Amino acid sequence: MKKIATIVCASFLLLACNAEGKQQEDAGKTVQRTVQTENLLKNLKKIHQTGFMFGHHDDPLYGIKWEGDAGRSDVKSVCGDYPAVMSFDLGHIELGNKESLDKISFDKIRTEMINQYKRGGMVSVSWHLDNPLTGGDSWDVKTPGAVTAILPGGSKHELFLTWLDRIAAFFNQLKTDDGEKVPVLFRPWHEHTGSWFWWGKNLCTPDQYKQLWQLTRSRLDEKKVDNLLYAYSPGTEGIGDVYMERYPGNEYVDLLGVDGYQFGGVAGTDNYIKTLDMMLAFMTEKGKELDKPIALTETGLEALPMSNWWTEVLLPVVEKYPVAYVLVWRNARERDNHFYAPYPGQASAADFVKFYENPKTLFSQDNLNLYK
Structure with a gap:
């Protein structure tokens, strides 16, 4: 016994x-990601063999002199097709609000994300969340220490976990009528190589930034958010050590991106091309080394004063590199001359149609097969 x-x-x-x-x-x-999400990553790695996808921020939500019209899109009005990629922002979801910082209901945003998935396109998400330390917006950088405050042991840590739980709930509820979760490329803590956001370079140390990213990922994993890919998207402040200084680790990142705009109007063309060449060449090599797809996650020329910008500036530089997608920023309905995609009658509209007809540019109707 x-x-x-x-x-x-x-x-x-x-x-x-x-x-x-x-x-x-x-x-x-x-977390074990959904099959569709894993398939999206697989296809993002190889889509450059066909071409690159075109994207537009907030494309179906509003545009020049319109808002909320069902099925409308400035891009579609010009070329007859939706962008292959649509990005949306979830700023103010952390506050428990019903509307985003751009005054769009989150229910409407969810609906348009699902619509984009159903038509075979890709959804990307940024998050311009408020400053948890001061109560200001994302651009409130007068008082340093917000990142320190939300890390473990900080005075706003528990508040930040609540914010992460709210965005996790949104992603977990992002489902089609038959219960299928919509895959999303999530782009948190973007443009951190500059200092215009409270998580930027001069507002926290490299180690603190990495901890912030890792905390975000681990909390969303804990909440069983299984439909996200994660994009790392610095600005164009530099390559090499500058680009990688705050990289949180291969296990936390799925795609290497960069946000880079043409500033200075027509006069900024040469510098824009030179900068993109430098950034995309570096990212091409780094992407091969780390087995990550690359993308131009934000770009554009405000108000598009160049009639040939699409085919003579953007296309020639991007087509040289294995870029998965290129996304231009929004067409604001509330600010004059703050738009980055053409609309009917705009100076670059005819050139955009040529850009659309180029076999290397991919739009919604190009049989993308992103999820198979």
Whole structure:
């Protein structure tokens, strides 16, 4: 009896140890992503063999002199097709608001994300969240220390976890009528190589930035958000050490991006081309090294004063590199001359049609097969 009891106890301890080890092992794993999400990553890595996808921020939500019209898009009005990529912003979801910082209901944003998925296109998300330390917006950089405050041990850590839980709930509820989750390329903490956001270069250390990214990913994994890919998107402040200084680690990043605009109007053309060449050449090599797709995650020329910008400036530089997609910023309905895609009658509209007809540019109707 004593021997049997000893064996039973030993077996129980072994099972307990194995269970504890399995729990520790599982705790170190990221969430198992949906098949569609994994397929999207696979296809982002190889789509450059066909061409690059064109994207537009907030494309179906509003445009020049319109807002909320069903099925409308400035891009579609010009070329007859939707962008292959649509990006949206979830700023103010952290506050529990019903509308985003751009005064669009999150219900409407969710609907348009699902519509884009159903037509075979890709959805990307940025997050211009408020400053948790000051209560200001993303651009409130007068008071440093916001990142420190939301990391473990900080005065706003618990508040920030609540914010992460709210965005996690949105992603988990992003489903089609038959319950299929919509894959999303999430682009948190973008343009951090500049200092215009409270998470930017002069507002936190490289280690703090990495901790912020890792905390974000681990919390969303903990909440079983299994439909996200993650994009790392610095600005154009530099290549090499500048680009990689705050890189959170291969296990946290799925795509290498860059946000780079043509500033200075027509006069800024040469510098824009030179900068893109420098950034995309570096990203091409780094993407090969790390097995990550690359993308021009934000770009554009405000108000498009150049009638041939699409085919003579953007296309010639992008087509040289294995870029998965190029996304231009929004067409604001509330600000004059703040638009980055053409609309009917705009000076670059005819050139955009030529850009659309180029076999290397991919739009919604180009049989993208992103999720198979």
